[in-house]
Amino acid sequence: xxxxxxxxxxxxxxxxxxxxxxxxxxxxxxxxxxxxxxxxxxxxxxxxxxxxxxxxxxxxxxxxxxxxxxxxxxxxxxxxxxxxxxxxxxxxxxxxxxxxxxxxxxxxxxxxxxxxxxxxxxxxxxxxxxxxxxxxxxxxxxxxxxxxxxxxxxxxxxxxxxxxxxxxxxxxxxxxxxxxxxxxxxxxxxxxxxxxxxxxxxxxxxxxxxxxxxxxxxxxxxxxxxxxxxxxxxxxxxxxxxxxxxxxxxxxxxxxxxxxxxxxxxxxxxxxxxxxxxxxxxxxxxxxxxxxxx
Amino acid sequence: xxxxxxxxxxxxxxxxxxxxxxxxxxxxxxxxxxxxxxxxxxxxxxxxxxxxxxxxxxxxxxxxxxxxxxxxxxxxxxxxxxxxxxxxxxxxxxxxxxxxxxxxxxxxxxxxxxxxxxxxxxxxxxxxxxxxxxxxxxxxxxxxxxxxxxxxxxxxxxxxxxxxxxxxxxxxxxxxxxxxxxxxxxxxxxxxxxxxxxxxxxxxxxxxxxxxxxxxxxxxxxxxxxxxxxxxxxxxxxxxxxxxxxxxxxxxxxxxxxxxxxxxxxxxxxxxxxxxxxxxxxxxxxxxxxxxxxxxxxxxxxxxxxxxxxxxxxxxxxxxxxxxxxxx
Numbered sequence: 100x101x102x103x104x105x106x107x108x109x110x111x112x113x114x115x116x117x118x119x120x121x122x123x124x125x126x127x128x129x130x131x132x133x134x135x136x137x138x139x140x141x142x143x144x145x146x147x148x149x150x151x152x153x154x155x156x157x158x159x160x161x162x163x164x165x166x167x168x169x170x171x172x173x174x175x176x177x178x179x180x181x182x183x184x185x186x187x188x189x190x191x192x193x194x195x196x197x198x199x200x201x202x203x204x205x206x207x208x209x210x211x212x213x214x215x216x217x218x219x220x221x222x223x224x225x226x227x228x229x230x231x232x233x234x235x236x237x238x239x240x241x242x243x244x245x246x247x248x249x250x251x252x253x254x255x256x257x258x259x260x261x262x263x264x265x266x267x268x269x270x271x272x273x274x275x276x277x278x279x280x281x282x283x284x285x286x287x288x289x290x291x292x293x294x295x296x297x298x299x300x301x302x303x304x305x306x307x308x309x310x311x312x313x314x315x316x317x318x319x320x321x322x323x324x325x326x327x328x329x330x331x332x333x334x335x336x337x338x339x340x341x342x343x344x345x346x347x348x349x350x351x352x353x354x355x356x357x358x359x360x361x362x363x364x365x366x367x368x369x370x371x372x373x374x375x376x377x378x379x380x381x382x383x384x385x386x387x388x389x390x391x392x393x
Numbered sequence: 394x395x396x397x398x399x400x401x402x403x404x405x406x407x408x409x410x411x412x413x414x415x416x417x418x419x420x421x422x423x424x425x426x427x428x429x430x431x432x433x434x435x436x437x438x439x440x441x442x443x444x445x446x447x448x449x450x451x452x453x454x455x456x457x458x459x460x461x462x463x464x465x466x467x468x469x470x471x472x473x474x475x476x477x478x479x480x481x482x483x484x485x486x487x488x489x490x491x492x493x494x495x496x497x498x499x500x501x502x503x504x505x506x507x508x509x510x511x512x513x514x515x516x517x518x519x520x521x522x523x524x525x526x527x528x529x530x531x532x533x534x535x536x537x538x539x540x541x542x543x544x545x546x547x548x549x550x551x552x553x554x555x556x557x558x559x560x561x562x563x564x565x566x567x568x569x570x571x572x573x574x575x576x577x578x579x580x581x582x583x584x585x586x587x588x589x590x591x592x593x594x595x596x597x598x599x600x601x602x603x604x605x606x607x608x609x610x611x612x613x614x615x616x617x618x619x620x621x622x623x624x625x626x627x628x629x630x631x632x633x634x635x636x637x638x639x640x641x642x643x644x645x646x647x648x649x650x651x652x653x654x655x656x657x658x659x660x661x662x663x664x665x666x667x668x669x670x671x672x673x674x675x676x677x678x679x680x681x682x683x684x685x686x687x688x689x690x691x692x693x694x695x696x697x698x699x700x701x702x703x704x705x706x707x708x709x710x711x712x713x714x715x716x717x718x719x720x721x
Contacts, residue, residue, distance in 0.1 A: 195601055225607035231598045238621045247603075253612035299602065306606050 129349045130376050135333045143172040146309055146340040147192065147227075152206035154187050154196055161187040163364035164206070169310060171340040174332060176355035176372070178345060180387065184364040185344045189312050192342065193227035194220050210309065228303035229312040233319055234295035236287035241279050244287045244298055245269050248305040265305065272338075273301035274331050293324025300331065304339075311335065313343040317350065329354050348388055352376050360384045451700065458697020461690040467698070471652035471676070477688050483695045485653045486676035490638055490699070493648070493672055496573035497580060497637045502630055504577070505584030510614055512585070513592040533582035541646035544575035548647070557667055558657035568657070569666040572648040576640060580633030587632065591625020592618055627713035631706045638702055641674040650675040673699040
């Protein structure tokens with residue numbers, strides 16, 4: 100037998116009931132699926148307010164006059180097709196967009212009533228921390244990854260023994276302590292992908308932020324790790340305001356209390372997850388969440 | 394047939410799928426087109442030729458060196474004499490090599506690191522970064538004899554008298570200081586290029602992860618980026634060191650190539666550094682059959698030591714590179 104013809108690719112069965120839901124007029128199949136979150140907290144607290152924000156890279160507008168609130172006690176998911184500006188919006192919340200030379204911004208973002216443009220960027224970024232798509236622990240031990248955040252800039256102080264409690268606390272909040280508590284000195288890059296990402300969350304929590312930004316935190320992970328992190332996000336919403344960007348609509352449905360659907364830089368629809376998924380107002384939202392485009 | 398083969402492994406876990414054997418993959422090169430097979434043969438030929446030549450040179454030098462090297466050679470200073478038994482060993486050149494290597498790397502490493510960090514992480518103002526970039530490239534391409542000549546003119550200036558021997562206001566301009574300063578220039582581009590490459594290989598999101606918890610650029614560079622780029626930093630330093638150890642032109646012109654240390658002044662260490670000396674390369678040069686001393690056995694022995702040092706450095710680079718870990 101020659102190897103010239105590749106073996107056929109086996110596809111998942113895509114017939115009957117499954118395909119029927121993917122037509123544009125129906126409610127997506129996952130809308131009745133179980134959720135990770137319980138009821139939304141009634142004590143939702145406004146943390147950030149985005150007011151008429153526009154961001155452009157050079158002449159290209161990435162975010163077009165977006166306004167929305169970010170509340171503690173709720174998970175806000177930003178969904179939309181690639182290139183719709185959701186990551187840019189997320190990055191602008193802790194002024195990471197400023198690192199891109201061509202970026203320019205208009206509008207206002209406030210954190211607890213203060214305009215973030217008036218805050219010192221490093222101070223702002225300790226209050227609004229971020230977790231990235233790729234797990235990216237620093238090339239140091241598990242302990243030092245968290246301790247790095249707790250220490251002043253490049254300093255090696257305070258010493259280990261004074262930080263042990265805070266490091267443990269951050270790792271516990273990220274649900275990682277039971278797995279790495281005994282091996283804090285091991286290099287963080289030896290952890291599994293899911294553990295690495297939870298370490299990144301622990302790192303982001305160590306600064307004791309008011310807002311936690313997550314940029315597709317599960318897209319590089321397996322389903323098991325994804326589940327662990329989703330549970331974690333839902334738990335965290337009481338302590339910090341959580342904003343998550345995701346390509347995964349099921350994930351948004353499972354964990355989000357509020358959903359913002361973005362398309363070509365515009366915030367097309369914003370509302371509670373139940374309403375946006377169950378009864379979208381805009382035709383574009385309806386099409387997107389039922390798999391019509393994107 | 395093809396369907397059966399591809400379905401089999403999925404059906405039952407225990408059932409072994411007929412896997413393509415190793416041989417069939419190798420056989421496939423015989424089914425290549427003629428031009429590909431010729432290309433493969435040519436590449437093999439060149440590869441083997443290169444390997445044979447290099448291995449031949451190294452082995453020959455090693456064998457010759459081992460024949461002539463003795464511990465006394467390494468621990469006695471060169472001396473004037475009429476026979477090989479009277480002319481001593483190469484202690485001074487060996488120490489000289491170590492001294493210039495340490496001093497030149499001591500100058501080149503911090504500067505190279507700084508330039509690389511600036512070019513990779515800041516690169517502002519952009520025009521100046523571009524100029525610096527081409528300057529470094531120009532340094533990399535310049536022959537060391539040019540630096541040596543420039544060094545002679547520079548260090549003979551009256552104001553540079555504190556760095557070398559001075560007689561009645563006439564500055565000799567040759568010393569360990571002068572040689573090391575110029576030797577650092579030939580190591581600099583290797584350090585800059587390697588460190589910069591290492592920094593740029595770090596994914597952008599790793600930097601941003603550090604900025605995103607409120608760290609400054611400088612803190613990020615010190616605690617995250619440079620440790621992550623350590624294999625490249627070590628590689629650059631070692632390659633630079635190899636260039637320094639192997640250079641002859643600058644030593645001849647700027648170190649005076651006096652076989653024994655000739656200190657200037659009475660202060661113990663400073664005097665020696667202000668004075669002239671030699672390194673293993675100039676010792677080999679002087680003792681080669683075409684050199685003034687013409688003692689090939691000693692040249693081989695010194696060459697062996699020099700070669701061993703360079704091979705050791707290369708080995709260190711290999712270890713450093715292999716220990717590096719990467720993000721996805």
